[in-house]
Amino acid sequence: MTHVLEIVEFKLNTNATAEAFLQEVQKTTSFVTGLEGFVERHTAKQDDDLWVDVVEWQSMDHAKAASEAFVQSTETQGMMALINPSTVVMKHFSVRNTM
Numbered sequence: 001m002t003h004v005l006e007i008v009e010f011k012l013n014t015n016a017t018a019e020a021f022l023q024e025v026q027k028t029t030s031f032v033t034g035l036e037g038f039v040e041r042h043t044a045k046q047d048d049d050l051w052v053d054v055v056e057w058q059s060m061d062h063a064k065a066a067s068e069a070f071v072q073s074t075e076t077q078g079m080m081a082l083i084n085p086s087t088v089v090m091k092h093f094s095v096r097n098t099m
Contacts, residue, residue: 003039003095004063008053008088016082018045024079025053031075037062056095063092 012021025043032041032055039056057063067090070076 001059003098004057004060005093005095006055006057006063006067006090007093008090010051010053010083010089011049011087012051012082013084021051021079021082024082028070028076028079031073032066032070035062035066035069037066060092060094 012018022043029041032038037058039058041053041055043051043053045051055063055066057066071080
C-alpha cells in the first residue's frame with residue numbers, strides 16, 4: 001500500500017496569532033491521531049506567514065476520509081476558524097521514497 005502525504009498550505013486570518021493557532025492545533029491532536037490510517041503530522045511556518053500542515057496517511061482512501069472527517073468535527077472548528085479559507089491549498093502526494 002502506498003502511503004500518502006497530505007500537504008495543506010494556508011495563511012492565518014489577520015487577527016489570529018501564531019500562539020493561538022498552535023494551541024488550537026494541539027487541541028486537534030487526539031482527533032487526528034485517532035483517525036484510521038494516520039502515520040505522522042507536522043505543522044510548520046515560513047517567514048512570510050505561510051503555514052503548512054503535513055500529514056502522512058497509510059493510503060489515499062485514508063487521506064480522503066480524514067479530510068472529510070476533519071472539516072465536520074467540532075474538535076477542529078477552533079483551528080479552522082483561525083485560517084483564512086481563501087488561502088487554503090490542499091495537495092496529495094504518493095510517497096515514493098522513505099529513508
